[in-house]
Every structure is written in structure tokens, then in C-alpha cells.
Amino acid sequence: MDDKTLVCDVFIVGGGPAGLSVAATLPDDVSCVIVHQDREIGLPVRTSGASWLQDAERLGIPEHLFKRIGTSEVFSDKEQAVIAMGDEVPVILDTPRLYQWLARQSDHKDRRLLLATKFMSITQRADGRYESIIRGRNTHWERVIATHVVDASGWHFAVLEALGLAAKPERLAVGTEYEYPIGDNDTDRVIAFFGTRAPAGYGWAFPTAQDTLRIGVGIIQPDTDKSPRDLLDAVVGDARFLKRLGLTLAGAPIVHSGILPSVAYDDRLVFGNV
Ligand SMILES: Cc1cc2nc3c(=O)[nH]c(=O)nc-3n(C[C@H](O)[C@H](O)[C@H](O)COP(=O)(O)OP(=O)(O)OC[C@H]3O[C@@H](n4cnc5c(N)ncnc54)[C@H](O)[C@@H]3O)c2cc1C
Structure with a gap:
């Protein structure tokens, strides 16, 4: 050779x-x-890093590479609910490390x-x-x-x-995220929001192991022609909506990720893949 x-x-x-x-x-x-x-x-970074404790433990991921979350809440345009997770403990991964x-x-x-x-x-x-x-x-x-x-x-x-075995997917999950100093926000709570704020997808916010609050929006294109950046800007600029979510955004945002694509599932909305 x-x-x-x-x-x-x-x-x-x-x-x-x-x-x-x-x-x-x-x-x-x-x-x-x-x-x-x-x-x-x-x-x-190409992912928010939300995952599950059981999976992290099964894969032998060291504790210092993720943060456990205690409370999960979901918001629609008009309703909200606290999700009882039972033994399913969400974790936020420190993805680069x-x-x-x-x-x-x-x-x-x-x-x-x-x-x-x-x-x-x-x-x-x-x-x-x-x-x-x-x-x-x-x-x-x-x-x-x-x-x-x-x-x-x-x-x-x-x-x-x-190799001509498959074509690039026509539908892609596309998302973007900002990070803020954690400030007064709950360090133990993850939220997801659905509806007009994130059509054909959802938004999320959670604390990270680095003492920041990460907030993002992901949607599926071309199911919607909206841009995740525009949707996220609308969310972080809406004081009333943030109050309803129980979030305080302090200081200047750091862009945690650019516009990130991921494979979308055909018939399901799957957490983690927008
Ligand atoms: C905004 C957003 C948030 C997400 N949040 C979560 C979450 O919270 N939890 C979760 O479980 N999942 C989440 N996901 C999904 C998760 O990111 C993907 O499922 C995961 O990244 C897939 O891993 P992968 O290794 O298959 O592909 P990727 O992570 O995309 O890695 C593929 C790598 O291959 C490289 N590559 C591509 N083409 C070439 C080439 N021609 N030559 C050399 N290198 C190449 C790319 O640069 C890339 O680094 C999210 C996705 C998005 C878009």
C-alpha cells in the first residue's frame, strides 16, 4: 500500500x-x-443533552458527566402539568466532556x-x-x-x-439554544413547552451542570417553515410567557448552539430528536 x-x-x-x-x-x-x-x-455542540439516569448508569457514564433533575413540567398554550417521573430520573449530560x-x-x-x-x-x-x-x-x-x-x-x-442506499431525509428536526447564568432559577427543574410557541416541535429549559439555564426551541422542517431562532427570540423576549414558565433570564445570552439539524421520526414526536 x-x-x-x-x-x-x-x-x-x-x-x-x-x-x-x-x-x-x-x-x-x-x-x-x-x-x-x-x-x-x-x-x-449538537445536542441539548437531556437523557435518563437509567441509560447513563447502564452505559457506565461517570456521575460527573451529568446532572440529575428532580421536577419535570409541561406547558401547552393554555394548560400545564407536573409530570410524575417515578423511577425515571431525567439527567442533563455535559455533552462535550x-x-x-x-x-x-x-x-x-x-x-x-x-x-x-x-x-x-x-x-x-x-x-x-x-x-x-x-x-x-x-x-x-x-x-x-x-x-x-x-x-x-x-x-x-x-x-x-x-452508496445509493438511502437519500438524505426530507424532514429534519432543527433547533437552537441559548444559555443564561442560572440566577434565581430552580436548579432541579426541566420544562417543555408545546403549541404556538414551537409549532411542529417543542421548546425546553433546564439547568446545566455548569450553573447555566439552557433554553431552546426545536421544530421539524418542512412541517413548519418557521425558524427556530425566530421562535426562540420570541420566547426569550416575552416576559409574560417566561413568568408563566417560572423562568428568569438574567444577563446576556450565550449562544449554546447554532441551528442544529437532526433526524426526525416519521410518525412520532420523540424527546431528544425534536
Ligand atoms: C437542537 C437539538 C437538540 C437535541 N437534544 C437532544 C437531547 O436533549 N437528548 C438527546 O438524546 N438527543 C438530542 N438531540 C438529538 C441528538 O443530537 C442526535 O440524536 C445525536 O447527535 C445523533 O448522534 P450521531 O452520532 O448519530 O450523529 P451526530 O451527533 O450528528 O454526529 C455525526 C458526526 O459526523 C460528522 N460528519 C458528518 N458528515 C461527515 C463526513 N462526510 N465526514 C466526516 N464526518 C462527518 C458530523 O460533523 C458530526 O460530528 C438533539 C438534536 C438537536 C438538533
Whole structure:
């Protein structure tokens, strides 16, 4: 092989939670290459980080990487309810650190992680293996030949689309979030709001482990043509609505995430996927 071609058992496209989890669970003697188009693992942030304690514990995620939440409340345009969660304890993940922790779970394996490197195209060779073209700012590698390829590119469907196996989804969940200093807000409460404030989706607010209040809106496009940023700006600018939600926004907002797409489910509104 030339010095521009990597050969491995498993080629993973995308260093988000899916790709990193695959790498972490491969047997130690299986060689793997991950390409991740972002410069860092975990940044930019692509998720709010709401999850469940049972899942965090089942996956062995250390306690310092999430915050437990005690109270859950839901608001519609006219009604509101406190949801009794029973044994289901919501948690807010510290996503950048969690993903970095996830990446470390395969550090000891025969794994090469190429950051700022993009999967471009793929063909199947006569010997059955897959040959992919990659491009990176800081790497001289140009090709990866692998027996198995994992498309962990999220909503991009990068490999599946390149192989003609699936098209990019037409419906995407799109959201955005701001963060404020926690101030007087409850440090133990998560809220979700539905209705005209977040058509074809929902909004949320919760405290984070970093002493901030994170508030966001996510919608499904093209089910609505509204922009999540406009909807969120309307919410944070509406003092009456914020009072009804029991929120105080103190200080200047920090944009926690840009406009973030995610795969939308066809027939369900799923928490976490807008
Ligand atoms: C606003 C918003 C809020 C959300 N909140 C929650 C939540 O609270 N809880 C929850 O459980 N889920 C939440 N989600 C959903 C969650 O973000 C996704 O389910 C999750 O990120 C999917 O993980 P993934 O690894 O499959 O894809 P991604 O996280 O999208 O990771 C894929 C990675 O692949 C990289 N990539 C893509 N194409 C290429 C390429 N050609 N070459 C190299 N790299 C490539 C991308 O840069 C990306 O980093 C939210 C989504 C949005 C949009």
C-alpha cells in the first residue's frame, strides 16, 4: 500500500456519539479508522443533552458527566402539568466532556481518529472491500480501504447516500439554544413547552451542570417553515410567557448552539430528536 492509503477492518464516518460508541465496543484486535469532519470531539455542540439516569448508569457514564433533575413540567398554550417521573430520573449530560470521555474508551485499541477530516466518496472494490476517499486539513491520508463501513454521520447520511442506499431525509428536526447564568432559577427543574410557541416541535429549559439555564426551541422542517431562532427570540423576549414558565433570564445570552439539524421520526414526536 502507498503512504496515502489506510487499511483497516472497520471504517467509521462521523465522530459523534454513534461513531464513538461503535469504536468503543469493537473487539481490541479489530482495527478501525474514524474520520470526523469537525476539529474537536464534542464541539460544536449538537445536542441539548437531556437523557435518563437509567441509560447513563447502564452505559457506565461517570456521575460527573451529568446532572440529575428532580421536577419535570409541561406547558401547552393554555394548560400545564407536573409530570410524575417515578423511577425515571431525567439527567442533563455535559455533552462535550461526555463525547471526549467516549472517545477515550477506544484510545487503547487499534484505532486511528482523524479530526478535521471529511469522508468524500466510496466505491466497492472487486475484492468486496470498500475504498473511501477522504480529505483533511492536517492529514496526508487520502484513502481508506476497509472490510466494513459504519455510517455514523448522523443526519448527513454521508455513506448511505454515496452508496445509493438511502437519500438524505426530507424532514429534519432543527433547533437552537441559548444559555443564561442560572440566577434565581430552580436548579432541579426541566420544562417543555408545546403549541404556538414551537409549532411542529417543542421548546425546553433546564439547568446545566455548569450553573447555566439552557433554553431552546426545536421544530421539524418542512412541517413548519418557521425558524427556530425566530421562535426562540420570541420566547426569550416575552416576559409574560417566561413568568408563566417560572423562568428568569438574567444577563446576556450565550449562544449554546447554532441551528442544529437532526433526524426526525416519521410518525412520532420523540424527546431528544425534536
Ligand atoms: C437542537 C437539538 C437538540 C437535541 N437534544 C437532544 C437531547 O436533549 N437528548 C438527546 O438524546 N438527543 C438530542 N438531540 C438529538 C441528538 O443530537 C442526535 O440524536 C445525536 O447527535 C445523533 O448522534 P450521531 O452520532 O448519530 O450523529 P451526530 O451527533 O450528528 O454526529 C455525526 C458526526 O459526523 C460528522 N460528519 C458528518 N458528515 C461527515 C463526513 N462526510 N465526514 C466526516 N464526518 C462527518 C458530523 O460533523 C458530526 O460530528 C438533539 C438534536 C438537536 C438538533
